Amino acid sequence: MAGANIGPLSQIPPGEGRNFDIGGVMVAVFHTRAGQVFATQAACPHKGGPLADGLIDGASVVCPLHDRVFAFATGAGPDCSITVYNAVVTEAGVLVTI
Amino acid sequence: MAKTKLVVIGNGMAGARAVEEVLARGGAEQFEITMFGDEPYGNYNRILLSNILSGVQDADEIYINPLEWYAQNAITLHAGARVEEIDRAAKAVRAADGTIAHYDKLLISTGSRSFIPPIKGSADEGGKLRPGIFGFRTIDDCTAIMQMAKRSKKAAVIGGGLLGLEAARGLLNHGCEVHVVHLGSQLMEAQLDAPGAKILKTAMEKMGVHIHLEKSTSEILGESAVTGIAFKDGSSIECDMIVIAAGIRPNTDLGMRAGLTVERAIVVDNHMRAVDDNDVYVVGECAQHRGFVYGLVAPLWDQAKVFADHITEVNPKAEYHGSKLATKLKVMGIELASMGITEPKEERDEFIQFTEPSKGTYKKLIVRDGRLVGGILMGDISKAAYLMQAFDRDSKLPEERLSLLFDLGTPAEKVTLDEMPADSQVCNCNGVSKQAIGACVAGGAKTAKAVMVATRAGMGCGSCKGLVNELVTWFAGEALEEDPSIHYYVPTIPMAKPELTKAILEQGLRSVSDVFAALSFDGKEDAASKPALASLLITIWKEEYDDQRDARFINDRVHGNIQKDGTFSVIPEMAGGVCTPAQLQRIADVAVKYDVPLVKVTGGQRIDLVGIPKDKLPDVWRELDMPAGWAWGKSYRTCKSCIGDDYCRFGLGDSMGLAQKIETRFRGIDSPGKLKLATAGCPRNCSEALIKDVGAVAIGDGKWEIYVGGAGGSHVRKGDLLCTVGSEDEVLQISGRFMQWYRENAKYKERTYTFIERVGIERVRAVVVADADGAAASLDEAMARSVAATKDPWKERDAPKTENQFTAAIPVEA
Numbered sequence: 067m068a069g070a071n072i073g074p075l076s077q078i079p080p081g082e083g084r085n086f087d088i089g090g091v092m093v094a095v096f097h098t099r100a101g102q103v104f105a106t107q108a109a110c111p112h113k114g115g116p117l118a119d120g121l122i123d124g125a126s127v128v129c130p131l132h133d134r135v136f137a138f139a140t141g142a143g144p145d146c147s148i149t150v151y152n153a154v155v156t157e158a159g160v161l162v163t164i
Numbered sequence: 165m166a167k168t169k170l171v172v173i174g175n176g177m178a179g180a181r182a183v184e185e186v187l188a189r190g191g192a193e194q195f196e197i198t199m200f201g202d203e204p205y206g207n208y209n210r211i212l213l214s215n216i217l218s219g220v221q222d223a224d225e226i227y228i229n230p231l232e233w234y235a236q237n238a239i240t241l242h243a244g245a246r247v248e249e250i251d252r253a254a255k256a257v258r259a260a261d262g263t264i265a266h267y268d269k270l271l272i273s274t275g276s277r278s279f280i281p282p283i284k285g286s287a288d289e290g291g292k293l294r295p296g297i298f299g300f301r302t303i304d305d306c307t308a309i310m311q312m313a314k315r316s317k318k319a320a321v322i323g324g325g326l327l328g329l330e331a332a333r334g335l336l337n338h339g340c341e342v343h344v345v346h347l348g349s350q351l352m353e354a355q356l357d358a359p360g361a362k363i364l365k366t367a368m369e370k371m372g373v374h375i376h377l378e379k380s381t382s383e384i385l386g387e388s389a390v391t392g393i394a395f396k397d398g399s400s401i402e403c404d405m406i407v408i409a410a411g412i413r414p415n416t417d418l419g420m421r422a423g424l425t426v427e428r429a430i431v432v433d434n435h436m437r438a439v440d441d442n443d444v445y446v447v448g449e450c451a452q453h454r455g456f457v458y459g460l461v462a463p464l465w466d467q468a469k470v471f472a473d474h475i476t477e478v479n480p481k482a483e484y485h486g487s488k489l490a491t492k493l494k495v496m497g498i499e500l501a502s503m504g505i506t507e508p509k510e511e512r513d514e515f516i517q518f519t520e521p522s523k524g525t526y527k528k529l530i531v532r533d534g535r536l537v538g539g540i541l542m543g544d545i546s547k548a549a550y551l552m553q554a555f556d557r558d559s560k561l562p563e564e565r566l567s568l569l570f571d572l573g574t575p576a577e578k579v580t581l582d583e584m585p586a587d588s589q590v591c592n593c594n595g596v597s598k599q600a601i602g603a604c605v606a607g608g609a610k611t612a613k614a615v616m617v618a619t620r621a622g623m624g625c626g627s628c629k630g631l632v633n634e635l636v637t638w639f640a641g642e643a644l645e646e647d648p649s650i651h652y653y654v655p656t657i658p659m660a661k662p663e664l665t666k667a668i669l670e671q672g673l674r675s676v677s678d679v680f681a682a683l684s685f686d687g688k689e690d691a692a693s694k695p696a697l698a699s700l701l702i703t704i705w706k707e708e709y710d711d712q713r714d715a716r717f718i719n720d721r722v723h724g725n726i727q728k729d730g731t732f733s734v735i736p737e738m739a740g741g742v743c744t745p746a747q748l749q750r751i752a753d754v755a756v757k758y759d760v761p762l763v764k765v766t767g768g769q770r771i772d773l774v775g776i777p778k779d780k781l782p783d784v785w786r787e788l789d790m791p792a793g794w795a796w797g798k799s800y801r802t803c804k805s806c807i808g809d810d811y812c813r814f815g816l817g818d819s820m821g822l823a824q825k826i827e828t829r830f831r832g833i834d835s836p837g838k839l840k841l842a843t844a845g846c847p848r849n850c851s852e853a854l855i856k857d858v859g860a861v862a863i864g865d866g867k868w869e870i871y872v873g874g875a876g877g878s879h880v881r882k883g884d885l886l887c888t889v890g891s892e893d894e895v896l897q898i899s900g901r902f903m904q905w906y907r908e909n910a911k912y913k914e915r916t917y918t919f920i921e922r923v924g925i926e927r928v929r930a931v932v933v934a935d936a937d938g939a940a941a942s943l944d945e946a947m948a949r950s951v952a953a954t955k956d957p958w959k960e961r962d963a964p965k966t967e968n969q970f971t972a973a974i975p976v977e978a
Contacts, residue, residue, distance in 0.1 A: 077968055077974060079713065079968075080714065082713065084973075085974065087974065087976065088978050089976070099689060114730070119721075120691075120718070121691040121692065123688065126691060128691045142231050144231075
């Protein structure tokens with residue numbers, strides 16, 4: 067378990083995700099339009115699609131390659147699931163625990 | 165009162181079906197349900213695995229219950245947790261991951277596993293199959309087989325039963341040379357007799373499968389990789405992968421260790437309870453009832469019902485009395501129905517047989533005391549429904565035996581819905597009868613979709629969907645309703661496109677987030693609906709559209725087409741397929757400098773630089789210094805052309821010049837689906853203008869024919885002639901007007917060829933050419949505004965629209 071401050075939330079536009087290379091571990095961090103932050107593994111377990119490039123809503127991300135939908139809360143998908151990491155917004159920046 | 169704890173071991177078709185039956189009897193009030201499954205997935209239809217292997221269906225299409233279903237029904241699912249021990253004294257089960265669950269009632273539905281015969285060279289020291297050798301039982305098996313088949317040249321299947329032949333069919337579709345190795349003297353002994361099997365063998369050989377009968381495998385050859393199979397008779401074949409489909413064995417270890425009586429499987433009484441313990445039930449392939457162990461789905465449905473009736477006490481007297489084995493299936497595209505015995509067994513048995521090997525037709529019935537005790541139908545199975553019912557019910561057959569096999573003299577008779585017996589099975593995959601559909605309609609379901617969701621009829625292989633639709637209509641009669649949601653523009657907003665457009669205009673909603681907040685069911689966003697709404701808002705608001713990039717698919721965020729490895733393709737505009745030598749040189753320079761992995765001439769007469777990483781896009785665009793080719797979105801794509809009348813000796817019009825005018829006017833116009841255009845300088849149609857969304861064909865004297873709704877992709881359709889016009893300007897005006905009307909009226913992702921078939925070409929002509937609605941002027945104006953509002957998105961190289969728009973990954977110190 068390691069925590070990392072990935073910097074200000076403003077690096078990620080509302081409703082989108084960006085990839086962060088946290089000391090060699092690639093993590094997709096999402097900023098929902100409701101202001102929440104979620105962090106997940108970067109690559110879709112199905113065919114390696116870049117999840118940070120996916121469409122999101124308040125609860126899930128859609129992989130851009132083959133439309134698999136994963137829940138932010140649990141990582142659950144239709145036939146495979148993803149790792150979700152703890153992420154919180156603080157005054158000092160967004161903290162992600164991997 | 166505390167709920168009874170029901171623990172289910174096994175999350176396959178039997179376990180999940182049994183739980184569904186419990187829930188259908190109001191069991192959610194009575195039981196707290198916990199399920200354990202070996203596989204880390206929801207429950208899927210194992211019968212359809214062969215469709216996945218052959219590429220007919222995708223893995224996510226065969227789920228019966230996705231993971232959400234368990235949550236919705238308050239079922240605790242431990243997916244991927246294999247139960248290792250049942251402690252009957254403590255009434256608890258323990259899984260490999262340490263989970264312990266206590267039960268009041270236990271259901272064992274652990275099913276079967278592939279039987280792997282002990283063949284020399286098949287397994288490593290730990291007993292695991294060597295690389296290149298596979299079982300064929302789970303989604304993971306399928307995935308592994310498909311991956312290997314891509315590289316494989318010669319594949320062998322050990323086992324010539326149903327499963328083996330299905331594996332062979334799948335492998336054939338992956339382009340391997342396929343060999344089936346079978347120990348017996350004929351294929352599919354369980355379902356066929358010798359003459360039937362011979363016809364099947366011939367048919368399969370015609371399809372290119374090599375069949376080796378009476379071959380007993382002695383050893384699998386090869387040091388690290390598989391290189392072949394050696395047989396006991398001294399012969400051998402070469403192959404680089406092997407699928408073992410030599411039958412299945414019930415998973416009974418757990419029951420045995422728990423001290424239950426196990427013979428071929430766990431022995432149960434007529435209530436489907438283990439004979440040693442009244443609190444333990446067993447259903448499916450791991451249960452042995454009156455000496456029989458069943459491996460088909462139909463008996464499983466019956467067992468699940470008896471179990472549920474009994475455990476919920478809806479009917480404490482419910483008893484299972486065994487099932488008669490009849491099955492309908494498709495082997496390598498050959499339809500087959502088989503029931504009961506395959507050979508006469510007693511002297512009094514009469515048998516009726518018909519063969520026509522050249523057509524692959526074979527029919528055989530075995531009749532005892534005027535009743536059907538066995539039968540095989542191959543090739544033509546039109547009489548199967550009637551015969552299977554007669555077999556199942558043991559009903560008396562008509563004296564005229566010939567009519568059992570053929571419809572004589574009269575045209576093929578279809579049983580009308582009135583005549584269809586109430587208990588005849590409509591959906592074989594999910595065991596749904598005619599009366600179950602009737603009950604569902606009577607219970608308030610008034611649409612085919614609602615009935616399908618409630619009963620699961622039609623949700624397996626889907627082949628009975630048509631019949632389900634007819635039955636719902638028949639039962640519902642006047643009360644039949646159309647499911648309103650099929651008309652919604654997006655699923656989360658209960659409005660069709662015209663109403664939605666009206667609401668957006670009236671309320672002045674200019675961004676996708678405004679639309680969700682004002683109009684969706686719950687005020688929440690829905691990721692999958694965003695691009696459809698963005699497309700609509702762009703069409704409505706033009707320059708006033710509030711462009712929220714998160715509403716757009718990645719292609720429209722970074723203006724390239726995403727590839728399977730996450731890189732993008734860059735296609736600069738090349739109007740009419742024409743560029744200058746200087747541009748061509750720049751493209752080459754960029755390709756060299758950025759080490760572009762693939763330079764490809766596209767079907768749209770442009771040059772594609774494939775494999776550009778996201779963070780290199782701005783530099784590539786800058787150095788190309790050409791406008792975007794818009795080759796990524798649901799929008800106007802390009803306009804192909806032939807060389808026209810400048811050089812071609814047949815040319816009747818300047819198709820190249822017109823294509824350039826079309827491209828510079830309509831480039832980047834968003835639309836419900838892709839718009840691919842072409843112009844042709846004469847009716848020889850070298851640029852394929854007749855199969856484009858919009859195509860213009862020169863016919864001489866400055867005249868052009870305009871075709872719309874053509875397609876030359878997965879769907880092929882010749883475009884409809886919309887009208888003939890007298891100038892290039894009119895081509896631009898009429899095609900623009902057509903595209904605008906399509907943009908305003910088509911459903912999202914509805915291509916012009918589907919749209920036109922829905923509304924009719926006469927209606928299109930009335931609106932676009934004859935101006936019957938008086939809408940021509942406003943359509944022209946709307947298109948002109950959209951054209952003016954479209955900008956070259958590659959200019960974002962110098963002024964990104966969002967933070968880190970083109971950043972591949974932001975580095976962080978750990």
